[in-house]
Amino acid sequence: MKKIGSLLAILLILSGCAEGDRYNFNGSGDNWDVFYTVDVTSPDSKEATGKIVYTGEEPPPDSIIYSIESTAGASSGNAMVDGGEVLVGKSTCEGCAVIQQGDELKVEIKWDGQVEEFALTNQ
Template identity: 40%
Template sequence: MKKVFLLFAILFLLSGCISGEKHQYSGSSDNWSMDYEVVVANSGSQQVRGSITYTGADPSPKMIDYSMGTILRSQSATGIPVTDGVVSLDRDGCLNCGTIQEYTPIQVEIIWDGQTETFTLKEE
């Protein structure tokens, strides 16, 4: 009986994570392009994935700092390695965090080798 109850509880919890909203964003500047995906589950959790790609003419930098955000939510990181011109932004999910609302533009700033570029990600 305990196993059946545990199985039911697990299925109930997972069902809240399955269906939800998916938001795809993209944007670019002179030297960078970015794709970003946010999957918001019915349970209030979200998963984010994305990549920042160097598109400039010079050799790609070895590291960058970046920040991105909306009015309600922001994130930043420093010393992020660039591998073959790409930075991977795969992140764990969070529960009850400030989720991105539909069609909200996301401001991005990338700093590398003494240079700075900003651009906006828009929902596709």
């Protein structure tokens, strides 16, 4: 009986170490598409990366100011646009609130005196 209890305890511990969830958020505005991936690595830690793609008819701007916000926090920065794209660098946090599957993220992109805002949803 003691062995069964030990085996169950080990299985419970190992199940807590299983790989977390991955959420792929995306959305589009008039001039931009945004793809944002969040890997939930534990109940209170995550890693996020993304890509912002210019889809407008004018030549792409040289740089943008962006922010991607959720109820669990925000990612923002000033970035150079290379080939019509901006890579959103990997952000990590431990001991933080994490994005949930049904969350909607708010995006704001500023460039050349223009501002575009739209939402990202999990696909």
